[in-house]
Amino acid sequence: MAKGENGKYDDLLLSIRMKEHNFKNHIAALFALSYTTKSYDELVFAQREYYGKIKEENKYVKLLYLGDSIVAGYLYEKFCDVERKNGHVEYDIRGQFSTSEVPDYHLIEMLGILIDNSVEAQDERPQLKFFFEERDNTLIFKILNPYPYIKYEEMNTWFDLEHSSKGAKHGLGLYYVKQICQKYRANIICRNVECQGKNWIEMNLEIEKANR
Incomplete structure (x- = not known):
């Protein structure tokens, strides 16, 4: 990979x-x-x-600030893929990606699932917001897309195996993300946020830096 x-x-x-x-x-x-x-x-x-x-x-120059060629290269490809679907990407990088408790190949899997779900939840001209933030001991990734308001209780079911196996758009992806988070003490939170006068779904992935 x-x-x-x-x-x-x-x-x-x-x-x-x-x-x-x-x-x-x-x-x-x-x-x-x-x-x-x-x-x-x-x-x-x-x-x-x-x-x-x-x-x-030149809008993707800031991806170089991320500091990790594998993750930056993957995000560049995913963002370009959204644009090939006539979509729009907005992103921001605050800090640098350092070695985390989650192996790179698992992080790539999780980011791919979260981005794909965000894009597939929209019928046409997908909109994607992506934010990365480095904090003292954690690395935070936020993926957002416009979507009708969903109750918190229903959001939680998106990560259940039983829910995913019934043919929901999310498939098994979010269940898999949850399993990786549990294995590596990472955290995934889903919530509604208001943006540009519309409701958006935000997936907040928080992972620990290595060697804390």
Whole structure:
């Protein structure tokens, strides 16, 4: 698995390096707008629009801050997959991923299940929010997607084997995530959160750093 994920990380690096190669051209183009626009307001609008396009093209640079090539490469591939479905990804990285009590291959499995469930819960143009935060002794991953309000008691059943085996969209995935969490003293919490005037489902995965 590591070889495959490192390959995805190499794709991320190559994409960023290619964009960096064109950075000087983009700067020149921004300055050149002053010669092709007729007013200050038109110039400001054109520069903001151009900057927005550059920012969009380079939005995954922050994945490099994660510090783990396997996890970063995997997330890059998953995010690109959402975009291939005409979806939208918003993410943030706060801190660095250090060695955890959960082996990398299990973490990849859990993140994959949580992201896939979030995307599959939406009919079209999936929206995904992903946040990583490093704290003193823990590493926190949050995956969110828009979904109707669900009672807490019903959410808990999503992680049950009996519930999963009845053909629910979540399948056996969340049950498997729960088993890994129990084995490695990790924690998975599901809750409703309000975002952009809509209800979203947040999956909060908290794992311990290694060698506490």
